Amino acid sequence: MPSNIEAEYKQVQADLKDVGDKLKAYAETAQKEIKANAQMSQETKASVDKLLVDQGELRANLKAAEQILAKLQHGGGSDGTPQSIGARVVAAEAIKNFDVSNPASVTVKVGSVKAAVTSGDGSAGSLIQPQRVPGLIVPPQQRLFVSDLLNWGPTTGNAVEFVRETGFTNNAAPVAENPSNPKPESDITFELDSEKVATIAHFIRASKQVLSDVPMLQSYIDGRLLYGLDVKLELQLLKGSGVGLNMHGIIPQAAAYANPGVTVQNETAIDRLRIALLQAELAEYTADGIVLNPIDWTEIELTKTADNAYLFATPRGLAVPGLWGRPVVSTPAQDANNFLVGAFSLGAQAWDRESAVVTVSTQDRDNFVKNMVTILAELRAALTVYRPEAFVNGNFTGVNPAPVPASS
Incomplete structure (x- = not known):
């Protein structure tokens, strides 16, 4: 202990x-x-x-x-092994000593939601133990979230103020050793902006017996509540309107897709994504991620040659979703027939105001008289977009769905 x-x-x-x-x-x-x-x-x-x-x-x-x-x-068990967030809640003394006959709530801070899905030493990394068995055993892979593409930092306030570059006039030029005229002057302009910290929360109700059922409690927390927070956080990071309690997401701020002048024969969805990556790169930040709807990503994966051979997919094996050397986030939060590409690691940053907090209480409606408890999970986070032009939002309207010619 x-x-x-x-x-x-x-x-x-x-x-x-x-x-x-x-x-x-x-x-x-x-x-x-x-x-x-x-x-x-x-x-x-x-x-x-x-x-x-x-x-x-x-x-x-x-x-x-x-x-x-x-x-x-750092979230380990009594033997030093890492624990999931649900396991930490179950192991907390406040939960072990929770008296359901006493109408009081218990709050347990269990660490970052992201910490439960990384492969670091303080998270789930050492849970993957080598084992010599016949054949190849591959662990199941969890899909990427948009939050995995972003850099995260801590914040201590209810808003994040930042400086955004609005213009850069580059007049750098070769000059003489002893110029008669002044050396060329460049110009950079900035603006001060701020983004509010948003709160994302939800809860479930369960019978009081769940408190003594450790596996069931862990399933409630790990399998539903925390995953649900990730899903809604992704929706806010992508499409938050910035109005009211919403984050200001990336898509409302991204530049609209516009071919900068590349000629493409029989343009396909794959071609258009490559041009969008170029458009983001011309904004001086190299794009490092692609966000697609699962329907569009499936159509791309199923692209075949004229002789019905898969162009680049491997149906019999597992492959990390990726295209043009960039990871692909396939998420229902993105609209079908639309795409988002951009420099997620440099053009924007996410801020962690309050890591996942789990609260267990009987003080909710008629919980006490019905032997029920309410389990609440919430987090607080913010998003700042430093260079909107480094993100490109567009659609696949007008692309050629025909298969490419068979390879010789």
């Missing part, structure tokens, strides 16, 4: 201090003996040697305890 580890950690600290004090006292005794007899007595020497051995063991124990506590603070 974490409380036992903390108690042992404090005891080791106290023992280590006690040994240090004794060594200090014996050092003074040894100095007196050496001054009086030119050597240390055998009794003092034996005592000092024993204390030095004890000190080494205590330091080793202290280091081990510190490592376990560090893992626990």
Whole structure:
């Protein structure tokens, strides 16, 4: 148990201090003996040697305890292994000691929603253990979210102020060593803007028995509530109107698709996406992501040659969705027949104001008299778009659906 580890950690600290004090006292005794007899007595020497051995063991124990506590603070279990958010809620002392007969609520901060889906050491990385078995075993792959394309940073307020570049006149030119005229002057203009922090929340009701059913409680939290937050957050990041309580999403701010002058024969959806990537790149930020509706992505994956061979899909194997070297996010949050490409990592940034908070309470409607509990999950986040021109929003209207010629 974490409380036992903390108690042992404090005891080791106290023992280590006690040994240090004794060594200090014996050092003074040894100095007196050496001054009086030119050597240390055998009794003092034996005592000092024993204390030095004890000190080494205590330091080793202290280091081990510190490592376990560090893992626990980053979401690990009592054995140091990472835990899911649902498991952390179940393991919380407030939940274990929750008294359903007492109409009170319990709030448990369990860390970032994103922390439950990464492969880092503090998340789910060490849960994937190597195992030698016949054949190839591939773990299931969770689809990308738009939030995975963005860089995330912390914020402490209810709004994020930022500076956006609105114009850049580049007059740089070669000049003489000793020019008679002033060197060319360039110009950069900026504007101050701000985006509010939005709150996304939802809840479910369950019988009080669910509190003692650990697997069921984890399923409620991991499988429904937190995934639901991710889905709605993605919708806000993409299409939030910026009006009222909504985020200001990327699509309402993105530039409209316009071919910058590339000639394409028999243009297909794949061609149009490549031109859109070029359009974003001409805005000085290289595009690094594509967002499509699942219907459009399926049509692209099913593209065949004239002899009915798949152009680039591998039906018998797993492949990370990608096109033109960029990851593809296939999400119902995107409208069918539409696309969004852009420089997600540089042209915009998402801000985490408050990580996922899970609250369990009987104080909701008639929960107390019906032996029910309400489990609420919510998060607070914001989005800032630094360069709207680095994102291109368009549609596939007018593209050629015909198959490409068969390869020789």
